[in-house]
Amino acid sequence: MKQLQEQVARNPEGDNLIIRTAVRLLVPFIQLYGLYVIVHGHYSPGGGFQGGVVLGASFILLALAYDLKTSLRFMSERVNNLLSNLGALIFIGIALLCALLGGLFLDYAALERLIPLGAEEWHSLGIFLVELGVGLAVMSIMVSLFWDLASGGDMEEGL
Amino acid sequence: MIWQLDQFVLLLVVVCAVAVITVRDLLSAAVIFGVYSFLMCLLWAKMGAVDVAFTEATVGAGISTVLFIAAIFRTTRRSKD
Amino acid sequence: MKVFALLATLATGIVLLYGTRDFAPWGDPDSPANSHLSRVYIERAVEETHVPNLVTAILGDYRGYDTMFETVVIYCAGMAVVCVLRRSRS
Numbered sequence: 001m002k003q004l005q006e007q008v009a010r011n012p013e014g015d016n017l018i019i020r021t022a023v024r025l026l027v028p029f030i031q032l033y034g035l036y037v038i039v040h041g042h043y044s045p046g047g048g049f050q051g052g053v054v055l056g057a058s059f060i061l062l063a064l065a066y067d068l069k070t071s072l073r074f075m076s077e078r079v080n081n082l083l084s085n086l087g088a089l090i091f092i093g094i095a096l097l098c099a100l101l102g103g104l105f106l107d108y109a110a111l112e113r114l115i116p117l118g119a120e121e122w123h124s125l126g127i128f129l130v131e132l133g134v135g136l137a138v139m140s141i142m143v144s145l146f147w148d149l150a151s152g153g154d155m156e157e158g159l
Numbered sequence: 160m161i162w163q164l165d166q167f168v169l170l171l172v173v174v175c176a177v178a179v180i181t182v183r184d185l186l187s188a189a190v191i192f193g194v195y196s197f198l199m200c201l202l203w204a205k206m207g208a209v210d211v212a213f214t215e216a217t218v219g220a221g222i223s224t225v226l227f228i229a230a231i232f233r234t235t236r237r238s239k240d
Numbered sequence: 241m242k243v244f245a246l247l248a249t250l251a252t253g254i255v256l257l258y259g260t261r262d263f264a265p266w267g268d269p270d271s272p273a274n275s276h277l278s279r280v281y282i283e284r285a286v287e288e289t290h291v292p293n294l295v296t297a298i299l300g301d302y303r304g305y306d307t308m309f310e311t312v313v314i315y316c317a318g319m320a321v322v323c324v325l326r327r328s329r330s
Binding site: 049060 | 184185186209212213217221222226230231236
Binding site: 041042043044045047049084087088091092095106108120121123124126127130131133134137138140141144145148149152153154155 | 289292296297299307312317321322325326
């Protein structure tokens with residue numbers, strides 16, 4: 001551990017060309033896979049939580065291979081806060097919308113009164129929207145957890 | 160899965176669990192904990208719980224190991240043992 | 241003291257292993273856990289929600305409260321870490 005700390009203190013950018021190039025090539029595919037896991041959760045294992053974690057891991061990989069500033073360039077602190085709040089609000093907002101439209105809390109069939117598609121289709125679509133919210137919230141919270149733990153809170157340096 | 164392989168994975172799980180709490184270096188403990196998570200993921204997948212296996216692989220082995228290492232990175236060693 | 245801790249751990253492990261003898265066999269369709277609610281889910285979930293993956297249908301629809309508060313718990317954990325650790329930059 002001490003070796004690692006000294007190495008990071010000596011060279012915060014990281015100097016391994018192979019790792020940096022590999023990560024630069026890998027990150028788009030990891031993000032695509034995360035989106036696939038979220039969207040394809042209806043048909044295959046996966047869903048909002050797992051896909052959100054994969055998406056968050058791509059940003060964490062960026063921060064590990066380069067440094068914390070690079071990952072902050074791709075997702076700023078404000079955007080991160082906004083996304084985590086938005087994700088939680090999408091879930092609770094849809095649940096409340098169901099209640100406001102006259103159904104039960106979280107009963108997606110009530111959304112049919114907004115756009116008539118059929119109760120079963122709204123169940124499917126409601127699950128998809130909710131999973132999207134979970135994915136957004138989990139992604140941004142995992143990234144912010146890593147930022148805070150790795151930098152000790154000042155978002156300046158770390159790992 | 161063949162039952163011999165099953166027993167082997169279960170044995171490895173126990174070995175990893177004991178190793179996590181006995182090893183002195185915190186970095187090694189975090190890495191062995193990641194190995195433990197992957198073995199558990201293998202067991203879940205074998206039992207047919209693919210969703211749980213997926214969660215275990217991404218959260219247990221992926222994110223939590225990185226978060227452990229990030230937290231250990233901020234620590235210093237006080238005792239000389 | 242260490243011997244006592246080992247004995248206590250072994251005794252607890254033996255009692256737990258003894259308890260597993262009363263479990264239903266793995267994958268038994270007639271076990272109590274599989275015979276009441278699971279059957280209803282397996283029969284109705286696809287036609288009620290149009291989601292082929294049963295796990296997603298149960299997590300997102302029948303057990304929506306569970307997933308919602310799981311998200312809220314993760315959100316609270318993230319916000320707690322932000323509140324405790326993050327310092328604002330000037």
